[in-house]
Amino acid sequence: MSLFARRPPASAEDYRAAARARMPRFAFDFIDGGAGTEAGLARNRAAFADALLMPRALVNTDAPADTARAFLGRAWRLPFGIPPIGLAGIAWPGVDRILAAAAERHGVPYVASTPATDTLEALKAAAPRSGMFQLYVGRSEEITDDLVTRAEAAGYEDLVVTVDVPRPGKRLRDVRNGFALPLRPGPRMVLDLLTHPAWSLAMARHGAPRFANLERYAAPGAGARSLAELMAGQSSGRLDWALVGDLRRRWKGRLVLKGILAPEDAARAAAEGADAVMVSNHGGRQLDAAPAPLAALPAVRAAVGPDFPLALDGGVRSGEDMLKALEAGADFVFLGRPFLFAVAARGAAGAEALFALLAAELESALAQTGRTGL
Template sequence: MKGVVNIEDLRKLAKKRLPKIAYDFIEGGTDDEVGLGTNEQAFRQARIVPRYLVDVSVRDQSTTIFGRTYSSPIGIAPTGLAGLFRRGADLMLAEAARDANVPFIMSGSSTGSIEDLAKLAPDHGWYQLYSSKDEAISEDLIKRTADAGLKTLVFTVDVPEGSNRERNIRNGWGRPLKLSWATKLEALEHPAWMLEWLRHGTPYFSNWAKYAGPNASADKVADLVAYQNRAPMTWKHVERFRSIFKGNFVLKGIMHPDDAIRAHSLGVDGIMVSNHGARQLDNAPSPLHVLPAINEAVGDKMTVMFDGGIRRGLDAIIALCMGAKFVFQGRPTLYGVTAGGVQGAKTALGIFRREVDISMAQMGATRISDLGPHYLMWKDEEDLRRNRR
C-alpha cells in the first residue's frame, strides 16, 4: 500500500475510514485503559543485547508448532466483529494468512463461517470458541470445527463477564445500539464505511445463524450471540471440550503458571498467554511480564504462545526470547484489513516479516530457534553467568 511504512501508518488509515464508534471499539480497553499502555510499555522496557561477528547473510524465520511449519512466527489473533469494520474482513484476514503461510484464528464473533474458513484456508485456519450458556451450541461448534477439517481449536477463557469499556458506553455501543445524533453525524464524515453500513446493515454472524431459528435476521442472530457468550467457564468445561475435540486444543487467556500447569494436566496441547488485549481487567500485568514464569513451568511440556501489545517485529522477537514458541497479534492486521482489505492485511504481515528479518540480522540470530534469554539484558552477574553462551 502506497505510503505505508509501519503498523502505525495502517492504524491512521483505519481511523480515517471508520466512524468514532467503530474505531473506539477496536482501540479501546477497559476502565482507565491503563492496561493498553502496560502491554505496549512492557516491550519498550525490554532490552536486546546484540551479538556481533556472526554471519547473518542467510536468515530463516520459519517456525514449527503443532507439527506444521509456518513462514513466520507471527499469526493473526481472533478479533471480534471484524466484518463491522470492512464487510467480509474475517475471510480477507484468512486469505492474507494463507498466502503468507501463517495461522489465522477465526473469532467466535466472526461474520465468516467455520465451513467457509475451512474451504479458503484449510491448513491455516484455527477456530476460537467461547463458552455458550447452552452447552449444546458449544459442542456443536466444536463438532463443526472438526468436521470441517480444522486442526486447532482455541478456547478463550479470559472473558468471565463483560468488562467496563467506557468508550463503548459513551458511544451508545450495545444491543440494541443507541446512537446519539452526534454519533450519527460524525459517522457521515466517513462515507465509504457509511455506504457499506447503509447497504448491508448489522453484520451477520454466520456461525450462529442455525441456532437463532429459521430465516433469523442479522439483529436476531446478534442478540443470540450477545446472550449466549455471557456464560460460566470452569475447568470442567476445559475437560469436556478437550474430550470432544481430538485435534490441537489451546487455551487462550492463561496468565498464571499454576493455571498453565493445570491445563497441561488435563491434556491441553497449548496455551496462549494473553490478557485479551487489555480489554477485561485494567490492572492485570502485561502478558510479557508473566510469560517467563509460565514458560519455566510448562515450556518443556506444551506449546506456549503469546498475544498482547505486539506492534513491531522486534516485539515478537522479545516475546520469543522470553519463551514463547509463537506470537499472535490482533489489532495490527485489523487496521490493515480495515484500511485496505486483503491487501491491507497482507501489508501488515509483510511489515512484521521485514522487521523480524532486520532485527534478527541486527542481533546476530539466523534462525528463530536461536532466540532465547541469552539475548536479553541480564539483571545481575548471576543472571549473566546463567545466560552466557
C-alpha cells in the same frame, strides 16, 4: 487527494492512524479500546517498550534469515499468526475472509472466532491449512456442542478455547459512544457516519456485519436484538476445568487454551492435556488490572517447563516485539488489532503490505541481534 496521501504506512502504528482516519469513531474505538481505565491496554505496550534486545556484531547475516517456526505440530513460514476477532466486519466488509486467505498465503495460523462475521465453514475453506477455530463456551450447552460438531465437520484440527471471558469486559469507549447491537444511531453517530463516507458506503453496499456463526441459533424470525442477546450468552462463567476435561476427551485434534496468565493455570492446562496455551489478556479488553502478557510470560514458562508450547498475544506490533516475546519464553505470537487496521485502511492490499512489513522488520531484528534465523 494530495500526492502524499497514498504513501504506504511504514509501521503497524501507521496503519492504526490510517484506519482511525477512515473509520467512524465508534467502530475504531470498538477495535482499539480496552476495558476500564485502559491501564491494562497501555501496560501491554509498555512491557514491550521496556524490554530490550542486545545487538550482536560480526555475525554473517547476509543470507535471508530463516523465519520458519514450528508450533502445534506444523511448520509455519513466520512466527506470528492472526488471533480470533469477533465482530471483525466492523473494521471493513469481508475482513474475516481477507485475513484468512492472507494467512493461508503466507503460511501462518488464522484463528476463526465464534462471533466472527463470516461462517467457520467459509473461513476454513479460505484457510484450509492455516485455519483454527476459537470456541466460546456459552450459556447454552446445545449451541456449544453444535459449534464443536460443525468445527469437526469443517475439518478443523485445532480448537482454541478462550477462557478469559467469564463476564463481558466493560469497555467504556463503547458505553460512551453508545455502541451496542443492534446499532441505534443517534445524532452524534449519524454525523460520525456522514464524515466517514468511504466506510459508510462500503458498509451500506455490503450490509451491516452479522454474527454469521450464531444467527442460525436465533429463533426463526427473531430480530437483531435477540441475536445480540444470543451473542451476549456466547461467553459465560460456566466454563471450568471440568468442562475443559470434557472438551479434551471429545476433541480429537489439538486443544489450546487462550487467555491464561497465572503460572498455576498454565501448569493445570498442561496437566489436563491441553496442547498449548496462549498467554493473553485478551488485548487488554477483559480485566483492566491483568498483567501484561509479556511480563507474565517468564513465570508461565517456568511453570510449564521448556517444551510445552506457549503462544503470546497483546501489544505485539513489530518484528522486534516478536523477538522480545520469543526471548521471554514464547514459541509463537499473534497480532490482533494491526491486521484489522491494515484492512480497514487499505483493504486486502493493506493485509498484504502488513505481512511484508512485519516479515522485513523481523528479518532486520534477527540480523541486528546476530541471528541467521529463529
